[in-house]
Amino acid sequence: MSIEIKNLCHYYGKGSTFEKKALDEINLTIEKGDFVGLIGHTGSGKSTLVQHLNALIKPQSGNIIIDGEDINADKSRLKAIRTKVGLVFQYPEHQLFDMTVYKDVAFGPKNAGLSEEEVDERVKTSLEMVGIAPELHQKSPFELSGGQKRRVAIAGVLAMRPEILVLDEPAAGLDPRGRDEILGQVKLMHEKLGITVILVSHSMEDIARLVNRILVINGGKIALTGTPAEIFSKFDELEAIGLSSTQTAYIMRDLQAKGFNLPNNIFTVDEAVATILEVYLHE
Amino acid sequence: MLKVTIGQYYPADSFIHRLDARMKLLCTMIFVVVIFFIGNFLGYALAALYLVVVIRVSKVPPKFLLRGLRAILFIIVFTAVLNVFFTPGETLVFELGFVRVTQEGLLAAGRMGLRLVMLIIGSSILTLTTTPIQLTDAIESALKPFKKIGVPAHEIAMMMTIALRFIPTLIEEMDKIMKAQMARGADFDTGGIVKKARSLVPLLVPLFISAFRRAEELALAMESRCYRGDVGRTRMKQMKMALRDLGALISLAVFTGGLFILNHIANIHGIW
Ligand SMILES: Nc1ncnc2c1ncn2[C@@H]1O[C@H](COP(=O)(O)OP(=O)(O)OP(=O)(O)O)[C@@H](O)[C@H]1O
Ligand SMILES: [Mg+2]
Numbered sequence: 001m002s003i004e005i006k007n008l009c010h011y012y013g014k015g016s017t018f019e020k021k022a023l024d025e026i027n028l029t030i031e032k033g034d035f036v037g038l039i040g041h042t043g044s045g046k047s048t049l050v051q052h053l054n055a056l057i058k059p060q061s062g063n064i065i066i067d068g069e070d071i072n073a074d075k076s077r078l079k080a081i082r083t084k085v086g087l088v089f090q091y092p093e094h095q096l097f098d099m100t101v102y103k104d105v106a107f108g109p110k111n112a113g114l115s116e117e118e119v120d121e122r123v124k125t126s127l128e129m130v131g132i133a134p135e136l137h138q139k140s141p142f143e144l145s146g147g148q149k150r151r152v153a154i155a156g157v158l159a160m161r162p163e164i165l166v167l168d169e170p171a172a173g174l175d176p177r178g179r180d181e182i183l184g185q186v187k188l189m190h191e192k193l194g195i196t197v198i199l200v201s202h203s204m205e206d207i208a209r210l211v212n213r214i215l216v217i218n219g220g221k222i223a224l225t226g227t228p229a230e231i232f233s234k235f236d237e238l239e240a241i242g243l244s245s246t247q248t249a250y251i252m253r254d255l256q257a258k259g260f261n262l263p264n265n266i267f268t269v270d271e272a273v274a275t276i277l278e279v280y281l282h283e
Numbered sequence: 284m285l286k287v288t289i290g291q292y293y294p295a296d297s298f299i300h301r302l303d304a305r306m307k308l309l310c311t312m313i314f315v316v317v318i319f320f321i322g323n324f325l326g327y328a329l330a331a332l333y334l335v336v337v338i339r340v341s342k343v344p345p346k347f348l349l350r351g352l353r354a355i356l357f358i359i360v361f362t363a364v365l366n367v368f369f370t371p372g373e374t375l376v377f378e379l380g381f382v383r384v385t386q387e388g389l390l391a392a393g394r395m396g397l398r399l400v401m402l403i404i405g406s407s408i409l410t411l412t413t414t415p416i417q418l419t420d421a422i423e424s425a426l427k428p429f430k431k432i433g434v435p436a437h438e439i440a441m442m443m444t445i446a447l448r449f450i451p452t453l454i455e456e457m458d459k460i461m462k463a464q465m466a467r468g469a470d471f472d473t474g475g476i477v478k479k480a481r482s483l484v485p486l487l488v489p490l491f492i493s494a495f496r497r498a499e500e501l502a503l504a505m506e507s508r509c510y511r512g513d514v515g516r517t518r519m520k521q522m523k524m525a526l527r528d529l530g531a532l533i534s535l536a537v538f539t540g541g542l543f544i545l546n547h548i549a550n551i552h553g554i555w
Binding site: 083 | 486493
């Protein structure tokens, strides 16, 4: 399942005095099974870009081709495309509406026209995936804590069983444990089900830990693409567009500058700990 | 994507933009009243000329004004048609069954149509050149004299300011929730009336919840900054009348005087 974006442009308020170019000639390809990180500073166009991926925003110019199919070519295919591409919005808890957690998560599968048993099975597994205990299933979603709401909302998208999962800052505003649990689940799903994942995040640490490919967007244009190792070693380029490399990368760079003999391609805490221990304990 | 046109402000730096909002409000009201006293087409020509000059001075592209007009085109046409049919008159133009179209009817329709168009354009110039905040401030000061008889001028203005401030926010929020539900396969467009009404639940519930949350947060934020209503409140942006405001008023007075003279001449010579 590859995603191909060709010459995509988008203006907000086109033709008015407040016209704003949010996307500028985006060209990119995402391969099936990739775990892609999308980074860029505030207002760079990340949310706008990901909303194009399941045709919530129609391209003003350019094309989006998923699996060889132009997703905007045929209106009757919209539902199928939105099932295939699951999008978790920024602050998804704001979309909760139903009387119970269970019913809210069932909204998507029901819209897809699945049988009752199938819906039941999907709701239960997705709620389990995001760590919502069965006792909470019959509670009102509005009685839950912020983090629990977020999980329920994410489960609502997972229950659609998307083949491509797009998450727009799913961990923003969660505590460290909640963040690790949710991102851990995403990683697990990626490995187990082989789905393609696109993760928008402001946390370079999370990105470095999880993804195998990074897209850097700046002012509506793709500024850099590459593996985490390639991207996070470009300190100056990242800083020039208001981003940074990972904190670990900075520490490793400073340690090298101080004369320690360490390798160049370490970007996550776990890797750093392992490497430093290996290099210095075995000496 | 939804488009907001309510009270749309066109940012520019012009003589009209710089006028005091209270003066603009006053002049617009005078203009609207005067428009309704014009009885002949010579007068409308003068009023149109005055409007064209004001529009040029305001630097607002005419297409913005026409856009506002398009929205109420139906009302204008409807009113004009009513006037054609229900004005009693002598001079018959043509008759078709029970439909009688008279010269008087056509003239009345023309006048009514022109009045409405100028009324809309006149008030659009006010909203296009005045920020909503300035406008509510002006309304507050216009309502001040009625405070003595118990009109809560400040509260009305504050409510209007808040409502205006939150319309775009709510529309944006609605857009977001709609998209989020569409991403879960919701369908807002197809189906019968019952299905459509039901499909609004996933949209309206979150929207109301967020509106209430915002209202609560705003109330808290206002209270924590010691908001306690009108009493003893001063303004950060003081409104001051300047010489140009006097100029604007004089131009309107000259225009009104001209109209009355024209009206008089038209009456004597029996021009339409
Ligand atoms: N509904 C809208 N109307 C007008 N302009 C918008 C709208 N949504 C976004 N924009 C503008 O488009 C640009 C890109 O916005 P976008 O939401 O895609 O940024 P983002 O990268 O997701 O930022 P963040 O990290 O803050 O979520 C911004 O400059 C923003 O001001
Ligand atoms: Mg965003």
